[in-house]
Amino acid sequence: MRVLVTGGLGFVGVHLVDQLLCMRQITLITVLDNCRHTAAPQALPKSQRVQFVQGNVLDSDLVTHLVTDCEAVVHLAAETFVDASIADDELFVETNVTGTAVLLRALRTLGKRRLLHVSTDEVFGEATNEPFTESTPYRPRNPYAATKAAADHLVHAYSVTHGVDAVICHCSNLYGRWQYPEKLIPVTVMRLLRGEPALIYGTGRQSRTWLHVVDAAAGLIAALASGTGGESYLIGGDRELTTLDVVGRIAEQLEVPAAEAVSFVDDRPGHDYRYTTNNDKARRELGWVPAIEFETGLKDTVDWMIEHPGWWKR
Numbered sequence: 001m002r003v004l005v006t007g008g009l010g011f012v013g014v015h016l017v018d019q020l021l022c023m024r025q026i027t028l029i030t031v032l033d034n035c036r037h038t039a040a041p042q043a044l045p046k047s048q049r050v051q052f053v054q055g056n057v058l059d060s061d062l063v064t065h066l067v068t069d070c071e072a073v074v075h076l077a078a079e080t081f082v083d084a085s086i087a088d089d090e091l092f093v094e095t096n097v098t099g100t101a102v103l104l105r106a107l108r109t110l111g112k113r114r115l116l117h118v119s120t121d122e123v124f125g126e127a128t129n130e131p132f133t134e135s136t137p138y139r140p141r142n143p144y145a146a147t148k149a150a151a152d153h154l155v156h157a158y159s160v161t162h163g164v165d166a167v168i169c170h171c172s173n174l175y176g177r178w179q180y181p182e183k184l185i186p187v188t189v190m191r192l193l194r195g196e197p198a199l200i201y202g203t204g205r206q207s208r209t210w211l212h213v214v215d216a217a218a219g220l221i222a223a224l225a226s227g228t229g230g231e232s233y234l235i236g237g238d239r240e241l242t243t244l245d246v247v248g249r250i251a252e253q254l255e256v257p258a259a260e261a262v263s264f265v266d267d268r269p270g271h272d273y274r275y276t277t278n279n280d281k282a283r284r285e286l287g288w289v290p291a292i293e294f295e296t297g298l299k300d301t302v303d304w305m306i307e308h309p310g311w312w313k314r
């Protein structure tokens with residue numbers, strides 16, 4: 001099987017390609033990526049079975065050509081930083097919505113190919129008492145989440161109307177090696193290593209369900225291989241922590257006194273207070289279970305950032 005991975009130089013992409021390479025039935029992995037600032041080309045595994053194409057998911061001729069030469073597509077290419085989407089959402093609409101539409105049109109025309117569309121739990125908005133499930137209504141509250149929700153709706157519509165064989169995965173908050181230092185964990189590690197406090201929005205009591213990226217990649221591959229077409233799966237972790245909990249653990253590992261580790265700043269507009277996921281369906285139907293404890297994964301991520309200053313000192 002030949003697989004096209006859009007956005008395959010990004011944080012999730014490089015881990016996904018690494019795991020796809022372990023599957024002998026996969027003969028070629030083509031990575032399409034336009035090398036935005038989050039891309040980590042140095043992390044892409046070197047193999048004759050991996051081919052990199054620099055290009056834009058908005059380029060319909062290129063996308064059609066690449067989809068022609070594969071049997072499955074994993075769609076990761078996206079603009080992903082909520083703060084940037086609040087400042088200016090133009091690129092988010094183009095890449096996340098129009099980019100997904102370009103891919104879907106190619107899949108519709110060519111047929112007989114599976115799409116794994118990677119989405120986020122942020123499309124469900126703010127969790128209250130109950131964790132998100134696959135049937136939670138969509139209520140995106142920031143522009144990033146709204147563009148991901150729009151893309152999900154297009155995928156669902158193409159599945160129902162045009163018979164595109166598509167599976168959607170909603171990942172919870174991910175962390176691990178090669179994450180660009182604009183997201184909470186790597187930016188906190190970077191700031192504390194520089195002797196600067198972590199900047200905490202509002203009270204810091206917002207909570208998220210955390211999942212290691214290696215577990216996430218395994219869940220995505222399980223959905224690609226055995227997910228039911230037209231269905232969606234929550235690929236979420238089991239560990240819910242507040243921002244203050246996460247920053248406190250990083251400060252402890254780096255031996256930064258608590259009083260020097262944080263600086264509170266005004267909350268960002270539309271900041272969701274809580275995301276929490278129920279991953280029962282993925283466990284039951286995909287046979288997937290997250291395996292990496294948060295403490296183990298966080299220690300590995302922090303140690304890795306200490307050993308790889310080239311990733312964040314730029």
Ligand SMILES: NC(=O)c1ccc[n+]([C@@H]2O[C@H](COP(=O)([O-])OP(=O)(O)OC[C@H]3O[C@@H](n4cnc5c(N)ncnc54)[C@H](O)[C@@H]3O)[C@@H](O)[C@H]2O)c1
Pocket residue numbers: 006007008009010011012013032033034035036037038039040055056057058075076077078079080095099118119120121148170171172173174175180
């Ligand atoms: N990281 C998380 O916590 C998380 C959680 C839930 C869902 N997701 C989803 O997973 C996917 C991957 O996220 P990530 O964390 O790896 O993001 P990332 O920003 O690290 O990677 C995105 C990749 O897409 C590429 N890209 C962007 N625009 C492109 C375009 N127009 N054409 C081709 N390539 C383009 C970038 O160069 C980059 O390599 C996204 O769809 C995101 O919404 C991520």
